[in-house]
Amino acid sequence: MSVPETPSTSRYEISENPEGGITLNIHGNMGAANAGQMIDELTALLSDYSPSSLTVDLEKVDYLDDFGTLVLAHLRKLVTNGGNGFYVINSSDKIKELLSILHFDSLDEKMSIEKKRSSGIFIRIGEATLQHISDLKYAISFIGSIILSLVHICLHPRSLRTDDTIRYMQRVGVDGLPIVALISFLMGLIMAFMSSVQLEQFGANIYVASLVSLAMTRELGPIMTAIIVAGRSGSAFAAEIGTMKISEEVDALFTMGFNPVMFLVVPKLVAAAVMVPILTLFSDLFAIMGGLVVGVFMLDLTAGAYMSQTIKTLELFDVFWGVLKGGVFGVLITWIGCFRGFQVRGGAASVGQATTSAVVSSIFLIIMCDSVFSVILRYWG
Amino acid sequence: MGSKAIIRVKDLRAGYGEDIILDHVSFNVYEGEVFVILGGSGCGKSTLLKAIIGLIEPRSGKITIDGDEVSVDDDTTLQKILRKVGVLYQGAALFGSMTIAENVALPIREYTSLPKESIDVLVKMKLGLVNLEGYENYLPSELSGGMKKRAGLARAMALNPKILFFDEPSAGLDPVTSAELDDLILYLNRSLGTTMVIVTHELQSIFAVAQRIIMLDKRAKGIIAEGNPKYLRDHSQNQFVKQFFNRQADEKGVVSRGSQ
Numbered sequence: 001m002s003v004p005e006t007p008s009t010s011r012y013e014i015s016e017n018p019e020g021g022i023t024l025n026i027h028g029n030m031g032a033a034n035a036g037q038m039i040d041e042l043t044a045l046l047s048d049y050s051p052s053s054l055t056v057d058l059e060k061v062d063y064l065d066d067f068g069t070l071v072l073a074h075l076r077k078l079v080t081n082g083g084n085g086f087y088v089i090n091s092s093d094k095i096k097e098l099l100s101i102l103h104f105d106s107l108d109e110k111m112s113i114e115k116k117r118s119s120g121i122f123i124r125i126g127e128a129t130l131q132h133i134s135d136l137k138y139a140i141s142f143i144g145s146i147i148l149s150l151v152h153i154c155l156h157p158r159s160l161r162t163d164d165t166i167r168y169m170q171r172v173g174v175d176g177l178p179i180v181a182l183i184s185f186l187m188g189l190i191m192a193f194m195s196s197v198q199l200e201q202f203g204a205n206i207y208v209a210s211l212v213s214l215a216m217t218r219e220l221g222p223i224m225t226a227i228i229v230a231g232r233s234g235s236a237f238a239a240e241i242g243t244m245k246i247s248e249e250v251d252a253l254f255t256m257g258f259n260p261v262m263f264l265v266v267p268k269l270v271a272a273a274v275m276v277p278i279l280t281l282f283s284d285l286f287a288i289m290g291g292l293v294v295g296v297f298m299l300d301l302t303a304g305a306y307m308s309q310t311i312k313t314l315e316l317f318d319v320f321w322g323v324l325k326g327g328v329f330g331v332l333i334t335w336i337g338c339f340r341g342f343q344v345r346g347g348a349a350s351v352g353q354a355t356t357s358a359v360v361s362s363i364f365l366i367i368m369c370d371s372v373f374s375v376i377l378r379y380w381g
Numbered sequence: 382m383g384s385k386a387i388i389r390v391k392d393l394r395a396g397y398g399e400d401i402i403l404d405h406v407s408f409n410v411y412e413g414e415v416f417v418i419l420g421g422s423g424c425g426k427s428t429l430l431k432a433i434i435g436l437i438e439p440r441s442g443k444i445t446i447d448g449d450e451v452s453v454d455d456d457t458t459l460q461k462i463l464r465k466v467g468v469l470y471q472g473a474a475l476f477g478s479m480t481i482a483e484n485v486a487l488p489i490r491e492y493t494s495l496p497k498e499s500i501d502v503l504v505k506m507k508l509g510l511v512n513l514e515g516y517e518n519y520l521p522s523e524l525s526g527g528m529k530k531r532a533g534l535a536r537a538m539a540l541n542p543k544i545l546f547f548d549e550p551s552a553g554l555d556p557v558t559s560a561e562l563d564d565l566i567l568y569l570n571r572s573l574g575t576t577m578v579i580v581t582h583e584l585q586s587i588f589a590v591a592q593r594i595i596m597l598d599k600r601a602k603g604i605i606a607e608g609n610p611k612y613l614r615d616h617s618q619n620q621f622v623k624q625f626f627n628r629q630a631d632e633k634g635v636v637s638r639g640s641q
């Protein structure tokens with residue numbers, strides 16, 4: 001019961017019989033390693049003849065598997081194109097069994113796999129629209145269940161999963177602090193540097209401090225922080241929930257009587273709502289330090305003057321406003337991240353899509369929400 | 382019966398991190414045989430399988446497949462060995478973004494020069510063997526657990542490898558499909574001479590297909606019995622082996638499973 005070494009070539013012998021048919025003697029192996037080559041060689045070989053029938057003698061074949069069967073099917077197609085006969089002779093019992101199990105007699109090379117038909121453009125547009133509508137419905141009902149869970153938490157504070165919440169706080173906040181600090185510091189530096197080029201012409205260097213602090217606390221601090229959190233944590237939320245979804249962990253939670261939203265979303269939501277504002281504060285602080293560095297080393301301002309100008313410019317309301325925005329952005333990021341995670345269907349690729357769209361939609365929503373905040377401030381402020 | 386040892390495992394020690402799961406494990410698998418690895422859950426059967434095919438690096442010991450030593454570091458030899466084996470993983474491990482047909486066609490497309498239409502025919506034949514014709518365009522996520530197993534099997538045998546490794550092929554299959562799978566295993570073994578290394582718990586299929594078994598044990602961290610399953614069932618002195626084959630619980634209690 002030994003398997004012949006697979007990579008070996010086959011030899012062929014052709015003899016013509018008086019009726020115009022030919023007999024093909026195959027020696028050696030007919031397996032995966034040489035099936036492609038055999039098809040090419042035999043096609044070339046037989047193109048010199050136009051036999052009335054083809055008899056394939058398998059007596060000297062040591063090994064034949066489904067790849068070999070394919071070669072036989074190919075040969076049959078070559079001759080029977082003209083309506084001629086095709087015969088296999090001297091096959092061993094093993095080969096006979098194989099050919100019958102593989103339904104060699106009904107095996108047709110044209111039996112190719114049809115791809116699922118892709119439908120017309122209108123149908124696809126329609127389907128996409130319906131898909132978006134159902135997405136929207138789901139998004140709204142998802143908000144509903146989050147709110148219900150939050151109400152439940154307010155009524156029964158003990159049902160909040162504190163350990164999870166603290167772990168997510170660490171992931172979102174503490175672990176994100178270095179990158180938020182670095183980027184904000186550099187932003188402060190760049191802003192101070194860019195504005196100083198203009199302000200220096202009027203000898204108004206000191207207003208660099210006002211510009212940096214005001215722009216950062218009100219607008220850029222929260223936005224930058226939120227974008228970083230969306231990239232770090234929003235994507236992680238989507239991937240985590242998405243993976244749990246495909247490995248049926250979410251179903252398991254559900255059947256154990258847990259509310260998946262309460263279990264998976266609320267801790268993340270609370271963590272982000274608390275940590276993003278704190279990160280925003282740090283962002284403001286580091287941006288001001290970045291501006292200070294430019295002010296002191298390039299604009300000949302004293303640190304004291306820079307700081308007192310900053311304090312004079314900033315009102316408590318500005319800081320509060322920025323922090324409030326941070327909190328709202330944090331909630332948005334978690335909502336979108338978890339929502340995309342729960343939408344995952346199928347396999348690994350779907351998790352990738354969910355992660356991407358979590359980040360893209362969060363950034364879009366952050367910017368849109370920020371403009372709403374600006375409008376509110378303009379008319380109510 | 383072929384007598385050449387196609388897989389040799391010598392004094393293998395394997396584990397994860399601090400834990401040693403298997404120690405002093407030695408056995409041979411002979412060419413053309415159906416070899417079954419048994420043992421209680423968590424005793425290291427999957428670990429042994431992974432060590433043999435070079436997925437995890439053994440702590441010590443030597444494994445050779447068809448004359449070549451399996452070594453995680455020697456990439457060219459490993460590639461050569463891997464061309465000769467097909468693996469069905471415990472969780473089927475189908476690629477989720479590809480249809481069943483694409484999953485099966487992937488190795489064929491990579492390693493043969495066959496034209497696309499021929500590959501389609503082959504894929505249909507392979508899926509026919511595992512009773513999955515008609516599911517070519519389904520994604521793995523659209524199949525049931527047992528169907529995934531069968532599709533994974535079709536992919537493992539895509540290139541008719543010399544050795545097939547199955548990690549619990551019949552888990553999740555109904556008795557009829559499971560019996561058909563046994564037939565398929567025997568048939569592949571008979572007609573193509575494929576060597577089979579199977580991890581399974583199905584007593585019936587063990588008696589149906591296995592020519593030789595080894596039984597691993599968690600406490601012994603190694604082999605506690607080796608030989609023909611029917612013989613072991615009737616003659617083994619080992620308590621756990623007897624329990625296993627006669628499907629009895631431990632007298633001491635449900636939880637403590639182990640050999641004496």
Ligand SMILES: Nc1ncnc2c1ncn2[C@@H]1O[C@H](COP(=O)(O)OP(=O)(O)OP(=O)(O)O)[C@@H](O)[C@H]1O
Binds near residue numbers: 398
């Ligand atoms: N990736 C891993 N890291 C650490 N330990 C592991 C890992 N995989 C398995 N183990 C440990 O190795 C031991 C053996 O696991 P293995 O998967 O080989 O068991 P098994 O015999 O295949 O069991 P089953 O029949 O349940 O599949 C177990 O105790 C398990 O805890």
Ligand SMILES: [Mg+2]
Binds near residue numbers: 426427428548
């Ligand atoms: Mg296992």
